[in-house]
Amino acid sequence: MNIYKPDLMDVLEVNQHTADIKSVKIAFKDKSKQQDFAFRVGQFGIFSAFGYGESTFNICSSSTWKDYAEFCFRRTGKVTEALWRIEPGDTIGFRGPYGNHYPTDEWEGKNLIFIGGGIAMPPIRCAIWYALENREKYGRITIVYGARTVGDLVYRDELDKWAGYKDVKVIRCVDPGGETPDWDGEVGFVPAVLEKASVPADNSVALVIGPPIMIKFSLPVLSKMGLADKDIYTSLENRMKCGVGKCGRCNAGPVYVCKEGPVFNLEQLKRLPEDY
Ligand SMILES: Cc1cc2nc3c(=O)[nH]c(=O)nc-3n(C[C@H](O)[C@H](O)[C@H](O)COP(=O)(O)OP(=O)(O)OC[C@H]3O[C@@H](n4cnc5c(N)ncnc54)[C@H](O)[C@@H]3O)c2cc1C
Numbered sequence: 069m070n071i072y073k074p075d076l077m078d079v080l081e082v083n084q085h086t087a088d089i090k091s092v093k094i095a096f097k098d099k100s101k102q103q104d105f106a107f108r109v110g111q112f113g114i115f116s117a118f119g120y121g122e123s124t125f126n127i128c129s130s131s132t133w134k135d136y137a138e139f140c141f142r143r144t145g146k147v148t149e150a151l152w153r154i155e156p157g158d159t160i161g162f163r164g165p166y167g168n169h170y171p172t173d174e175w176e177g178k179n180l181i182f183i184g185g186g187i188a189m190p191p192i193r194c195a196i197w198y199a200l201e202n203r204e205k206y207g208r209i210t211i212v213y214g215a216r217t218v219g220d221l222v223y224r225d226e227l228d229k230w231a232g233y234k235d236v237k238v239i240r241c242v243d244p245g246g247e248t249p250d251w252d253g254e255v256g257f258v259p260a261v262l263e264k265a266s267v268p269a270d271n272s273v274a275l276v277i278g279p280p281i282m283i284k285f286s287l288p289v290l291s292k293m294g295l296a297d298k299d300i301y302t303s304l305e306n307r308m309k310c311g312v313g314k315c316g317r318c319n320a321g322p323v324y325v326c327k328e329g330p331v332f333n334l335e336q337l338k339r340l341p342e343d344y
Pocket residue numbers: 112122123124125126127140141142143144145146147148149187190191304305306307308330
């Protein structure tokens with residue numbers, strides 16, 4: 069078996085969220101593969117635009133959805149430019165699922181705090197839907213999601229849906245200057261909004277994904293709220309090539325992020341070299 073050979077996927081639906089972010093629903097051309105496909109939230113795939121190359125994206129649908137998988141991407145370069153042009157009915161390639169996953173079993177019985185910035189909503193969204201579809205296993209859910217401007221928020225319709233669930237609090241924010249006249253969310257940077265929100269942190273775990281600066285300033289807030297390092301999770305986005313531990317492209321010191329990550333808790337991250 070060739071581990072680099074992608075599966076062929078039908079593009080079912082494409083949705084544009086912002087000026088440079090789209091999400092895509094895909095299903096295996098081989099129907100039996102679609103039925104057998106299993107992954108855990110937090111894992112990623114390697115998606116190919118034929119003739120252009122491969123890119124790594126989180127699988128942002130919940131693992132409980134069986135008819136399709138979804139990914140969401142920002143147009144940044146060669147492959148994502150090509151993916152930007154795909155339409156329903158087109159074919160793309162997929163390898164995966166790869167990497168470890170969010171420890172949703174260990175999180176059972178806990179309150180969940182999800183903190184995301186910008187394009188980081190998709191990797192959190194899969195975990196939010198998973199928790200909502202297994203509602204009885206988890207306590208309170210708090211979602212803090214920020215973007216530069218109102219127009220940069222992704223999955224906006226779902227933010228409103230989540231807020232309708234029992235014991236779910238959704239705090240939306242945009243950077244100062246990014247609000248519109250009808251904006252009814254917070255204005256401020258994610259760490260400051262998190263601090264101001266006085267989110268109860270008893271018996272809680274947090275998943276924080278976003279730009280490095282947002283993560284950097286959110287971590288001390290979470291610690292001050294009383295969360296232990298082992299209860300604060302994030303996902304690393306090191307550049308990847310093979311995705312399966314062969315090429316050495318993704319390493320963080322001695323750790324292959326594609327195999328041992330991308331999900332790490334803060335206790336594990338503190339054991340990696342300084343710049344991680
Ligand atoms: C585990 C993992 C999960 C990811 N999940 C998502 C996701 O859900 N949605 C999404 O939009 N992106 C995600 N990324 C980042 C995504 O893989 C890159 O943005 C993409 O591969 C760029 O491809 P390109 O050919 O279009 O751009 P390139 O032409 O290769 O590069 C264009 C720009 O993107 C930057 N870039 C390239 N690779 C990365 C990377 N790995 N991380 C950050 N910046 C990069 C380059 O430095 C350059 O500035 C993820 C990366 C990893 C490793």
